[in-house]
Each structure stands twice: as C-alpha cells, then as structure tokens.
Amino acid sequence: MVLGERMDHTNGRKAAAPSSLVVPPPPEPGELRTQLERTEQDLQRTRTVLAALQDSVTDAVLIQDRAGNVVHANDHAARELGFPSSRVLLRSPPGNVWRNLVVMDELGHPLPEGSAPWEQALRGAGTDGVLLRLRRRDTGADSWAQVTTTPVLDRSGAVDLVVTTTQDVTELHEADEAVHLSQQRLSLIYNTVSDGVILLGVEDPSTFRFLMVNAPFLRRFGLQEAEVMGKLLGEILPEGERDVWLNRCKETVRQLKEMEWESTLTVGTRTWHSENHLTPITNVDGACTHVLMVSRDITDRRQAEDALKRSEEHLRHSQKMEAVGRLAGGISHDFNNLLTAINGNTELLLEVENLGEEVRAGLNEIRKAGERAASLTQQLLAFSRKQVLVPKVLDLNTV
Numbered sequence: 001m002v003l004g005e006r007m008d009h010t011n012g013r014k015a016a017a018p019s020s021l022v023v024p025p026p027p028e029p030g031e032l033r034t035q036l037e038r039t040e041q042d043l044q045r046t047r048t049v050l051a052a053l054q055d056s057v058t059d060a061v062l063i064q065d066r067a068g069n070v071v072h073a074n075d076h077a078a079r080e081l082g083f084p085s086s087r088v089l090l091r092s093p094p095g096n097v098w099r100n101l102v103v104m105d106e107l108g109h110p111l112p113e114g115s116a117p118w119e120q121a122l123r124g125a126g127t128d129g130v131l132l133r134l135r136r137r138d139t140g141a142d143s144w145a146q147v148t149t150t151p152v153l154d155r156s157g158a159v160d161l162v163v164t165t166t167q168d169v170t171e172l173h174e175a176d177e178a179v180h181l182s183q184q185r186l187s188l189i190y191n192t193v194s195d196g197v198i199l200l201g202v203e204d205p206s207t208f209r210f211l212m213v214n215a216p217f218l219r220r221f222g223l224q225e226a227e228v229m230g231k232l233l234g235e236i237l238p239e240g241e242r243d244v245w246l247n248r249c250k251e252t253v254r255q256l257k258e259m260e261w262e263s264t265l266t267v268g269t270r271t272w273h274s275e276n277h278l279t280p281i282t283n284v285d286g287a288c289t290h291v292l293m294v295s296r297d298i299t300d301r302r303q304a305e306d307a308l309k310r311s312e313e314h315l316r317h318s319q320k321m322e323a324v325g326r327l328a329g330g331i332s333h334d335f336n337n338l339l340t341a342i343n344g345n346t347e348l349l350l351e352v353e354n355l356g357e358e359v360r361a362g363l364n365e366i367r368k369a370g371e372r373a374a375s376l377t378q379q380l381l382a383f384s385r386k387q388v389l390v391p392k393v394l395d396l397n398t399v
Helices: 029-056 075-081 086-090 117-122 170-192 215-221 239-255 299-350 357-383
Strands: 060-065 070-073 101-104 127-136 142-153 159-168 196-204 207-213 259-267 270-282 288-297
Touching (some): 060 075, 075 159, 117 159, 196 215, 239 259, 239 270, 239 288, 270 299
Antiparallel strands (some): 060 070, 060 159, 101 127, 127 142, 142 159, 196 288, 270 288
C-alpha cells in the first residue's frame, strides 16, 4: 500500500489519506523564557490585586488548603481569630487557627466537633450566610457573624481549598434583639392594659382598616380577633357610634392633631361609657399613615359620679329640710309664747262673772282656737326636732 493511503476494512477498498497535520516548530529557548516570565508577572499581579481586594473589604477572608494550612488571610480574619497580624496567622499550624474561638449556634450551644461550616466545606458542603455566635477564649467577648464557606475543587473533583468569609453582624444582631425585645414589651403592655387599643391603617382620608386590636377592646364589643383584623372601621362599629367615630378619625387625619371625646355604647344588655383618644401617626413626608385609638372604659366612674350626684341632691334636700325645721322651730317658739298670753288671758276673762252670753261664747271660741293653735305649734316644734314626740298606745276600734 502506498504511503499516505489506508485500507477501508469494511469493504477492502483503499481509503483516502487524512489531511496532513501542521505541527508548529518549537519556540526558541529565549522566547520560552520570556513567555514564562510574562506569565509569572501576570500571576503575581493577580495575587497582588486579590490580596489588596481582600484587605480592603470589611469581611474576614480566610483561605485554607485541605490540610488546614492557611494559604491566605486578611488582617480582619487575623483579628477575629485572635492573631496580631495576618503574617502570624499564615505561619500558624493548622490546629491553632481556630483555637481561640468557641463557635456556638444562635442559642449559645457549642457546635459539635466537625460541624463547623469550614469543616463541612472540607467535605465538599459549602454554606451560605450561617449565623453563628463566636466567643473569644482570651477575652470572653462575644460577637455574631454570618459565615459563608466555599470549597474549591481540583481537577479530580476533590476539595483543594476552602474559602471562609465571615461578616461581623454584631451591631445588626443587637439591634434586631433590641427591636424584638421592644416588640415583646409593647405586646405585653398592649395586651395587659385595661384600655382598648386599636391601630388603624389609613388607606385614604375616609377609609380606616384594623391592623392591631387588643383583648379589652374585643371583650367590650363581644368580638373575636378574626372578626376584626383586616376589616374596615365602619364594618365593625355599631350603627349608633359609627358616624361619630368615623368623623373623629377623618378630623384627626385632616388636621393631624389628637382628638378626645366621650361616648356611650350599648352592646347587648350592657351599656358602656368610654373616653376615647385618637393620635395620628405620620411618615417622613408628614402624611398620616396610621391612627392609634385608645378607648378607656369609664362606666364605673360614670356610675360613681351619678351616685355622688344623687347623694349630693339628697344632702341638699336634707339641708333644706333642716333649714325649714329651724325656721319652723323658731317661729313655733315665738308663736307659742304669743298663744300662752292669748290663752291665759282668755281663761282669766272666762272666770269673770256677769259676762253676757254672746261675750262668753266668743271667749270660748277664742279659747278653742288657741288650743288648736297650740296643738299645731307642738307639731311644728316636733318637726324641727326641738321637742320629742311622746308616743301613745291607741285602740284603733275607738278612734
């Protein structure tokens, strides 16, 4: 067979020779050295840029090989791990890299051995933003961090490097804890106060929707939370109070000022008296977005005020009667003195002899009138409490 031909084994025919391959000539030694130097310069430049980038970020960046040796670390990582500098950290044995940190979960429980994110990454399982609590063994100081680990694989698919990035979120976590604590305190106060508290969302200047409502308000209206949340104010309030409350809310939104008023509400067989207070809540642009309503039950106070008013009326009536009694007593006393003179002189005149029948009859009438007047005077004196009545036993059959 001619060189350059090949046999087609399927049918025994000669096959065409493949196109010839052009092999470039090997580079000259000087040119090869130049390419190698240029590649090393590019690699060094890349390392320098990478190191500058890692040092410029605020996150701690740590790169370890599969044996745990530190390949690269920025100063933030060194400080976080308790080393004076990244150079000292780079010379540290693998077992000493994490020795100064106690790694805990969000509840403060130390992580089991081998379950730290960088340890999982060595097994090929990367993590993204795991929240951990870190405690320095030397100072006892706690910090919070979001840890992201990325395994870098070699050509065979095995883990070659592990990149660990740690972002300090201590201030953010403490702020979240403070907000959570504040919300818990607000919820505790919100549900333990005796006043009805309602938060209304302002959808437009005349539409208000329930966003929050506490237990005292629900008890007062005989409602369940599911019946109120998300509903409009006009859908919940009784017809007799609906217009009043809506108009007050509209005035609060329009004038951006607090409103107060008292109302009387009948639910079933019970009547409630309440003192209501509205407070507008505005956004950064000054627009009213919410209305806080506090409704205080003043039924007991109103009943006490009514009872006090009745007692005062009774007291005034008693004082009037006492004044009348004193006046009647003074007049009766003086009138009794006059009657004594009249009745005494009448008796003396009746003892005179040779009186005419008409004169004697007139004197008798005067005496009878004086006696009746004396009896009335005695009753007036008894009314004024200046004389004690003497009770007598009477036979009703003879009266």
